[in-house]
Amino acid sequence: MAKKTKQRGLGRGLSALMADVSEDNNNNTSDPKSPDILVPIEKVQPNPDQPRRIFDEEKLQELASSIREKGVIQPLIVRKHPELEDNYEIVAGERRWRASQIAQRHNIPVLVREFTNTEVLEVAIIENVQRADLNAMDEALGYNQLMDKFGHTQEKLAEVLGKSRSHIANSVRLLNLPNEVQTYVREDRLSAGHARALIPAGDPASLARQIIKKGLSVRDAEKIAKSAQAEGAVKKARLKTQPTKDADTKALEGDLTANLGMKVSLNHKPGQEKGQLVISYDSFDQLDTICGILSKSH
Template identity: 40%
Template sequence: MEQKSINKLIENASQGQYELIDTDLISPNPFQPRQTFDTAKLNDLASSIKKSGIYQPLILRQPVPGIDRYEIIAGERRYRASIIAGLKKVPAIIRNFSDEDTMEAAVIENLQREDLSPLEEAEAYQSLIQNLHLTQAQISERLGKSRPYIANYLRLLGLPLQVKKELQSGELSMGQARTLLGLKQLSQIQRLAEKTIRDGLTVRQLEEIVNNLNVKEKTFSTEVNKQEKKSPFIVELEERIQDKMGAKANIITKSRQHGKIEIEYESMEDLDRILEVLNISLD
């Protein structure tokens, strides 16, 4: 897809004559990154719509031309609130958007609202990478966010499934989750996450625990490497790879010019994250 400003694209789409569309002919955006909608806020918006109507039309598209079925490009909160308010028709502008444009509009509209959960935001970036084949650098340019910022969110996808659920529910904060990802031994994340929630650990307290565990892990790894007669050069390489990948690495030397590198992953999401760091696409 050619480079373009999705903001301009939506702005252009919102200009023009609107029409009233039956709400039962409208479906949510299939590329919607938001998993949960705040019920209280939707009810507040529904009350406002009952009183004053909808000031800004929804932007819709017809996935199949000529068939009266529509998908939301922008305005899903207004659509959901209109249903709560009992509206049978909503004002909308119909535009010819491709799947790529629709996906990008859904992701960016939600990102600009800045109330996605950290995990939803991470998954939004990942959807742009996987489905639109954008690099982190391209996402950074389009959204006006730094590449390290985006990379930090993408790392959240490497968390164990249960820890992701705890992050999504708010039991863990973004700061706590990022600190947990600093563990050299990724198998320790789940146990430490449970302790964090149980004991109400602050990010600072958690950082101290992670640092202590990493020191022990480094000491243990060094001892193992000594037993395996690994050279200081190989040990340092392993540590640098681990820092780069956020995953445990092991270099096995078979001869002076032959060997292999092993990188551990904890889940398929963690593997996807590692492949992204390596700039490897399976498409």
């Protein structure tokens, strides 16, 4: 029979929610909380909106070994299941639930709390970003969700989570990277330091592949990213200084290209009667053709 839990106010702030999970991430503490109840493991269901989808199998096996020997030291935080009678939904502690199944535990300790659907998601995100083994991209996504979904500022997150504001800001900036680069970070092929160096680059995906292939350090990554950024700035400056060709010039280029069967570019200097005519050839045969045409003209 479940013990009746103390009524708690809803709509709590981030600091109050943190109190529910602050001790929930260390399974080896010497001062475990007393559970409200022990419940059959089959009566506990995972949160379908759990932001974390990937659980390291090797670490789950390690935790399962610990649970076989010592049991579940820290109880899971749960709420009454919104749909299944006499069941509970995990708010925090899904890793322990999964590891307990591997360890073939029949009953697990839980702390029963009252949470709204919004608070369940918020606590799940907080629990994830507190974990030391969370990869940099999932950490960034967690911070971003806390700000977008719940209106928390970087300053508030830094204060409550014990992080610096610059750490949170730099973390969230990783979400500006292309999906390819984000995947490299999730797969631990790139570190967060490598990824941060690529943020201002014009083609971060190409640079990321180069870093991985050559096994470059973060400092080397910063150097090639700055170099690529400088080259990109020079190219943009050149494009800006190049005059836009008028319709007549483009038409003449098209006619010459069609007649020669080779790309022709006219670079006429505005206000002057001189310029350049550039013919691009793809083979020596085309070069011979050009030479033949020029020879005949003499």
